Amino acid sequence: MSLLLSIVLLSFLAVVAIAVARMRDLFGAAMLTGIFSLLSAGFFLILDAVDVAFTEAAVGAGISTVLILGTLSLTGEREGGSRSPLLPIAIVSLTGAALIYGTLDMPRFGDPNAPIHQHVAPRYLAESAEAIGIPNVVTSVLASYRGYDTLGELVVILTAGIGVMLLLSSLRGFEDRKS
Numbered sequence: 001m002s003l004l005l006s007i008v009l010l011s012f013l014a015v016v017a018i019a020v021a022r023m024r025d026l027f028g029a030a031m032l033t034g035i036f037s038l039l040s041a042g043f044f045l046i047l048d049a050v051d052v053a054f055t056e057a058a059v060g061a062g063i064s065t066v067l068i069l070g071t072l073s074l075t076g077e078r079e080g081g082s083r084s085p086l087l088p089i090a091i092v093s094l095t096g097a098a099l100i101y102g103t104l105d106m107p108r109f110g111d112p113n114a115p116i117h118q119h120v121a122p123r124y125l126a127e128s129a130e131a132i133g134i135p136n137v138v139t140s141v142l143a144s145y146r147g148y149d150t151l152g153e154l155v156v157i158l159t160a161g162i163g164v165m166l167l168l169s170s171l172r173g174f175e176d177r178k179s
Contacts, residue, residue, distance in 0.1 A: 002046055009043045021088040026075075030068040037061035047109075051142065059157065067164050074168060 016036045023029040037060030044053035107114035124141055134140040142150075 006043065006046055009039055009046065013039050013043070017092055018089065021092050022085050026072055027069075030065060030072060033068065034061045034065035037064065055153070063157075067161075071164065071168065 013036060016032055016039065020029050020032045020036065023032060037056055040060065041053045041057035044050075044056055111117075124145070125137060128137050128140040128145075129135050132140040132144045134143065
C-alpha cells in the first residue's frame with residue numbers, strides 16, 4: 001500500500017511540476033507551488049520523516065506561499081514576455097534526471113547493511129543517553145546532534161525573509177518614484 005501511495009504522490013508531484021513550468025498566471029503558479037510543497041510533505045510522511053514533512057508543510061506550503069502572494073500583490077499577475085515553455089521543462093527534466101542519477105548508488109530503502117545502520121545508528125543508540133543526558137534517543141538526536149542542522153535551516157529562513165523584505169521595500173520605493 002505504501003508503494004502504491006508513493007507512486008501516486010510522485011505522479012502528482014511530476015504533474016504539478018510540469019503545470020508550474022507551463023503556467024503563465026503567476027497567482028496560479030504560486031498556488032501550484034504551495035500544492036507541490038504539501039504533496040512533498042505527504043511524501044516525506046510516507047517515508048517516516050515526520051520532522052522534514054512538518055518543516056516542508058510549514059515553510060514550503062505556508063510561509064513561502066504567503067511571501068510569494070505578498071510579492072505578487074506588488075507586481076503584475078501575468079508573466080511578461082513570450083518565451084517558449086520548452087526551456088523550463090528542459091531544465092526541470094535535466095534536474096530530475098540528475099537527481100535520479102545521483103540516487104542510483106544509494107542502498108535500498110530499509111537495507112540493514114546500509115552504512116547508516118553500520119556506523120552511526122549503533123553509536124547513537126549506545127551512547128546518546130550518556131553523552132547528551134536525554135534518555136529518549138530520538139529527542140537526543142533532534143535536540144543535540146541535529147542542532148547545527150536546525151540552526152542552519154533557521155539562518156536560511158532568516159536570510160530569505162530579509163531578502164524578500166529588502167526586495168519588497170525596493171519595489172515600494174520604485175513605485176513611489178514612478179508616480
